[in-house]
Amino acid sequence: MLSNVSLFFNPFLLVLLLSHLLNSNLASLSFRKIVLATNIAESSITIDDVVYVIDCGKAKETSYDALNKLACLLPSWISKASAHQRRGRAGRVQPGVCYRLYPKVIHDAMLEYQxxxxxxxxxQELCLHIKSLQLGTVGTFLAKALQPPDPLAVQNAIELLKTIGALDDAEELTPLGxxxxTLPVDPNIGKMLLMGAIFQCLNPALTIAAALAHRNPFVLPINSKEEADAAKRSFAGDSCSDHIALLKAFEGYRDAKRNGRERAYCWENFLSPVTLQMMDDMRNQFIDLLSDIGFVDKSRGASAYNQYNHDLEMVCAILCAGLYPNVVQCKKRGKRTAFYTKEVGKVDIHPASVNAGVHLFPLPYLVYSEKVKTTSIFIRDSTNISDYALLLFGGNLIPSKTGEGIEMLGGYLHFSAPKSVIDLIRxxxxxxxxxxxxxxEEPGFDISVEGKGVVSAVVELLHSQNVRY
Incomplete structure (x- = not known):
């Protein structure tokens, strides 16, 4: 068996090392390949003629901050097992060398495994399935794990499931739960799918849910960042919405596919054809799942569930129903807008968002898909929404303590209006x-017939949202 060697190396000598690798044996070799790989290559990629590996000892790893309820994507030290895998990429068919750009004392202090x-x-998804399997109290069951999660993380998940209506106050499954x-996606995404089917806005819900459950189809080439950003903004138009941009891009892809020019369309608009095809497949799977639980009757045809699929106000309301309680307040600060969430206060919009360059928003709130901490705390994939969308499709409405308005999210969101208006909204x-x-409770119930008057009133109210705040 061929051997490989690990050398703990001073990172300041990296330039000299690369120079040596490039210039050595030039008499016998016309070129030398250099492979730049992420931590995915640790166990999934083998290139036989790799002789040298340079291991920086770090990787960007997702973690969960239970206190602030946000995902963190920060560089962290890898485990000893990962370091061993990285070393193993060299010396597959001949002796190899692994240069580690960190001292041996750091290696010895690494965790054994990730x-x-x-x-x-x-x-939240795990907690929901624990309740569906009738395994008892969620906290008690997870405490028996070999490495039990933080009790605060468990409590956060339970609170979220209660907020979206999947669990009742006794932590038991509701009919919605x-x-x-039955939907193999995050509960928020699952709720968006159900609401899209209920309010005849199914196609947009399927597309957005597929992207959120899988991957964003927009690509960002290093040498064409400005062009890629401009292409994405062109899809969004005046909507101030990453989700609408995504929806328009996918609709364009399907049109191009019917004409046999999907590859050219993706190339021109900086889109991944593989991701878009996967989204198309996932949409069909979601329809099958919704049909299995009675929310979609395929025999009625697609038009029966898409009366409002081109109504952007209704699409944004469905987004609100699915993404709540991921809500951001937009507050004017001179000629710019500052953004605040309940848990961490001020946040920023991710640079890749179509809203990153918007200084003033027409509506007072944003809903977002994910909040993540990297160099700052960013919200990803955001959509500008109105008070009415939140009041009608958000969480429970609680009378304010003064009796002069309505509160949501434990008082974080407050809505003031004349008593007559508040009463009508309630x-x-x-x-x-x-x-x-x-x-x-009765998936076969046709809300578009027996609830036509209520739905019409909701749609009319949403259409009146275009008021500057």
């Missing part, structure tokens, strides 16, 4: 909730 995923990710258990929301509860 932290398990249960300690690094949000737990039972439906969400009554409309009450009627809407009754329809939704009946639809969830």
């Amino acid at each position: 932290l398990p995923e249960i300690l690094r990710t949000p737990l 039972r439906h969400l258990c 009554k409309l929301r009450g009627e809407l909730d009754k329809l939704l509860n009946r639809k969830v």
Whole structure:
């Protein structure tokens, strides 16, 4: 068996090392290949003629901050097992050398293995399945794990499931929760799919859910960043929405595919054809799943579930229903807008977002897909929404302590209006909730017929949202 050697190396000599590798044996070799690889290459890629490996000892790893309820993507030291795998990329068919750009004392202090995923990710999907399997109290069951998660992370997951209506106050599954258990996606994405089917906005919900569950199809070439950003903004138009940009891009892809020019379309608009094809396949799978639980009747045809698929206000309301409680307040600060969330206060919009260059927004709130900490705390994939979308499709409406408005998210969001307006909104929301509860309990119930008046009132109210804040 061929051997490979590990050398703990001073990182300041990296330039000299590369120079040596490039210039050595030039008499016998016309060129030398250099492979730049991510940590994925540790175990999934083998190139026989690799002789040297340079290991920096770090990787960007996702972790979960339970206190601030956000995902963190920060550089961290790898484990000893990962370092061993990296060393193993060299010397497959001849002796090799691994240069480690960190002292041996750091290697000795590394964890033996990477932290398990249960300690690094949000737990709401896992908690939902624990309840569906009737395994008892979530916290008690997870405490028996070999490496139990932080109790605060478990509590955060339970609170989120209660907020979206998947669990009741006794931590038992609601009818909505039972439906969400059958959808193999994050509960928020599952709720978006159900709401899209209920409110005849299915195609947009399928497309956005597929992208959120899989991957964003937009690519960002290093040498064409400005052109790629401009292409994405052109899809968004005036909507101030990454999700609408995604939706328009996918619709364009399907049109191009029918004409046999999908490759050219993707190349011109900086889109990944592989990702878009995967999204197309996932959409079909979602339709099958929704059909299995009775929310979609395929015999009625697609048009029966897409009356509002081109109504951007309705699409944004469905986004709100699915992404809540991921809500950001937009507050004017001179000629610019500052953004605030309940958990961490001020945040920034991710540079890749179409909203990154927007200074003033027409509507007072954003909903977002993910909050992540890297160099700062960013929100990814955001959409500008109105008060009405939040009041009708967000969380429970709680009367304010002063009796002069409505509160949401434990008082973080406050809505003030004349008492007559507040009363009308509460009554409309009450009627809407009754329809939704009946639809969830009886999937065959046709909300577009028996609830036509309520849905029409909701749509009309959403269309009146274009008021500057």
